[in-house]
Amino acid sequence: MARFKENDLPKAKLSTNSLKKAMLVFNYAQNHKWKFYLGLFFLLLTGGTALAFPKLMGMLIDCVKNNDKLLANRITLGLVSILFLQSFFSFFRISLFVNYTENTLANLRLALYSNLIKLPMSFFTQKSAGELNSRISTDINQISDTLATTIAEFLRQFILIIGSFILLASINLKLTLMMISIVPLVAVIAVIFGRFIRKYSKTLQDKVAESQGIVVESLQAITVVKAFANEWYEIARYQNKISDVVKVAIKGGNYRGYFASFIIFCLFGTVVAVVWYGVTLSISGEMSVGDLISFVLYSTYVGASSGGIAELYTQIQKAVGATERVFELLDETPEKINSNSNPISDRIKGVVSFKNVTFSYPTRKEIQVLKGVSFSADYGQKIAIVGPSGAGKSTISSLLLRFYDIESGEIRIDDKNIYEYDLEYLRGNLSIVPQDVILFGGSIRENIAYGKPNATQNEIMIAAQQANAFDFVNGFPEKFDTIVGERGIKLSGGQRQRIAIARALLKNPSILILDEATSSLDSESEKLVQEALENLMKGRTSIIIAHRLSTIRSADSILVLNEGVISEQGTHQELLQIENGIYKNLSALQFSEY
Secondary structure: OOOOOHHHOOOOOOOHHHHHHHHHHHHHHHHHHHHHHHHHHHHHHHHHHHHHHHHHHHHHHHHHHHOOHHHHHHHHHHHHHHHHHHHHHHHHHHHHHHHHHHHHHHHHHHHHHHHHHOOOHHHHOOOOHHHHHHHHHHHHHHHHHHHHHHHHHHHHHHHHHHHHHHHHHHHOHHHHHHHHHHHHHHHHHHHHHHHHHHHHHHHHHHHHHHHHHHHHHHHHOHHHHHHOOOHHHHHHHHHHHHHHHHHHHHHHHHHHHHHHHHHHHHHHHHHHHHHHHHHHHHHOOOOOHHHHHHHHHHHHHHHHHHHHHHHHHHHHHHHHHHHHHHHHHHOOOOOOOOOOOOOOOOOOOOOEEEEEEEEOOHHHOOOOOEEEEEEEEOOOOEEEEEOOOOOOHHHHHHHHOOOOOOOEEEEEEOOEEHHHOOHHHHHHOEEEEOOOOOOOOOEHHHHHHOOOOOOOHHHHHHHHHHOOOHHHHHOOOOHHHOEOOHHHOOOOHHHHHHHHHHHHHHHOOOEEEEEOOOOOOOHHHHHHHHHHHHHHHOOOEEEEEOOOHHHOOOOOEEEEEEOOEEEEEEOHHHHHOOOOOHHHHHHHHHOOOO
């Protein structure tokens, strides 16, 4: 699969609205705006000195005809001074624009990430992590390039074109009119032809990517290929694709040949025509040789700048498009934080009740996941939720954490509506140990301390001991400073689970949610994790979403969730008495004694 490139960024049509939106980027400059304006001042000076250079070169050439050595020395000194000043101005222009851009984009990145991390779960179910990462990386990089170089270069080229035309007209109006009638037309044709070739090159890249896709796909599924003896089929498939690549590449080569012929004949022919007419005017005494040299140099400025400004305009269009996409995220509404919340010091006790709760996911409104679910859990109780996949078990934990808003009914904690709590305070009193534990790429110490960022080393060690994690952590050469790798890949499933339990212990929540916390572990790991979970559940209300019924036999109450409703409820022994009950049938499958 072809990797996404910045060159593939969509372009936005430049309009009043799109430009107005793009200008919002400048609001993030804060106290660095003066650097941009000073950079513009140095940009004007750079353009001015560049325009003086051809004029002085022409005057230097005319010194040969006038036989004025002293003037030639002065003009040469002036040219050297202009080169020095241009270098000086260019340094400060680039330095100021880069300084301004980096500070502005640092503020924009922080604002974007701060808003992104606060968005509700319903947003993240509709956006992929890759797409969001692209907004922060690719789109911001496009804006960075534009602010740091493209805008400045665009303005510089524009100054050179306008200034050059004015100075060309002042040197010789006849020659200027001739150049205007030929050069821009040839330059425009060259730009259009060049764009067509680049677009065709992208088609070639896509064809190559398709052929590479077959290679990657067949190698990844090599066992299937071998098992079906389909090597010949894959070879034929690949051969067809590379035949397409060859056809497109040859056609593209022909187009590049036409373009090279056009450049050689038309573009350089135009230069010859302009110089010829200038020489004719010089011979007739209408302009000096020095003026002709100046004219040719200014014409070069116009030609080069006209060709470059089209590409710069395209880059600005991409940057405006990138800005629009970035501000789409900044305009998203973050999760609401209530201002009239309880202070953090007032700890939730942990009495939970669901009353006729109905819920559908925002992306699947037509499917009702929970249909009037009601149950309660007193302080310190263990409430287990079982049922087939897709019954809505994990949805209950998501609603408790207020990842989503319910459609109807009521969820109460300590006899208070869950939506009356400040969101940060509410989640600060809850903790979840999921089936698939995701650790951060830092050390074990940092991952445990995630439950309480200001925890002491002693508190971290106690949490690790209670989670049955201390022994294996201490067995590593770097102990608590051991790096766990991306998503905790360097640790086994059981080790990751115990780190997650230690993290939850350190947080010391009032309400604990265990979402199939042992379902993917082997027997030995499950025993250690189960012991750690028993320590974790002491003195707090526990909602246990279970797949393995052996882990919930001691629960105070077991809820059997089926097709969005609670069809059975009771203790382990009570549920086994229900004839043809769902729980009894599940038990019969898992426990040979029943």
